[in-house]
Amino acid sequence: MAAIRTKGGRLVDPWRLTRDDIRSVDFCHALSCINRYTGWAKYPYSVGQHSHALSMNVPNRLMKAALIHDFAEAFFNDLASPIKYEFPDYQAAEEDVLIQIARTFGVPLSDLDDVHPYDKAIYIDERNALFDEIGDEGMGDDRVGLGIDPWWLRERNWRDVYRDMTGLFRNVFYGG
Numbered sequence: 001m002a003a004i005r006t007k008g009g010r011l012v013d014p015w016r017l018t019r020d021d022i023r024s025v026d027f028c029h030a031l032s033c034i035n036r037y038t039g040w041a042k043y044p045y046s047v048g049q050h051s052h053a054l055s056m057n058v059p060n061r062l063m064k065a066a067l068i069h070d071f072a073e074a075f076f077n078d079l080a081s082p083i084k085y086e087f088p089d090y091q092a093a094e095e096d097v098l099i100q101i102a103r104t105f106g107v108p109l110s111d112l113d114d115v116h117p118y119d120k121a122i123y124i125d126e127r128n129a130l131f132d133e134i135g136d137e138g139m140g141d142d143r144v145g146l147g148i149d150p151w152w153l154r155e156r157n158w159r160d161v162y163r164d165m166t167g168l169f170r171n172v173f174y175g176g
Contacts, residue, residue, distance in 0.1 A: 004075060006030070014075040014097055022104040024169045030074035032162040038080050041130035043155040047078050048165050050126065053152035055168060058118045063172045065102075065111035067165070069119060072098040082139060105173065121146045129153040 003011035006026045032048035047070050055066040076094045084091055102112055124145030127134065130153065134141070
């Protein structure tokens with residue numbers, strides 16, 4: 001069995017997920033600890049912080065999708081896009097897991113598609129806040145950002161990100 005142990009101690013096989021394996025607190029915990037940009041930002045900026053900031057800066061109807069759009073990275077990590085694109089099987093497996101997660105939480109797949117442009121746009125805001133210099137232009141640097149307040153992108157403790165993610169999850173999925 002190819003299993004990953006969650007914070008709660010459960011062994012989860014991402015290739016054979018069950019409904020019971022998909023627990024929001026596990027995903028929120030893992031993503032609050034996984035750095036975006038493979039750690040190259042000027043301070044640790046987690047996938048959880050990204051997902052929370054994105055959720056707070058999309059139309060209300062897309063908040064659920066924005067919050068879970070990277071939940072599969074709890075199993076697959078935040079592999080840098082240029083590397084991920086070289087491994088189509090990896091991308092397909094990550095997408096399959098995300099589809100299972102979305103279905104479990106009742107998030108329409110069309111909402112994940114609708115979140116995609118916002119996810120791409122927030123990259124510009126994150127790039128501007130998280131890197132000292134923008135020298136050579138790279139993949140995605142030609143996009144327009146969301147124009148979000150840099151406050152959302154400030155350095156944060158993982159525990160605070162976890163608390164904010166779980167609180168937002170409760171609010172948007174269960175109304176409080």
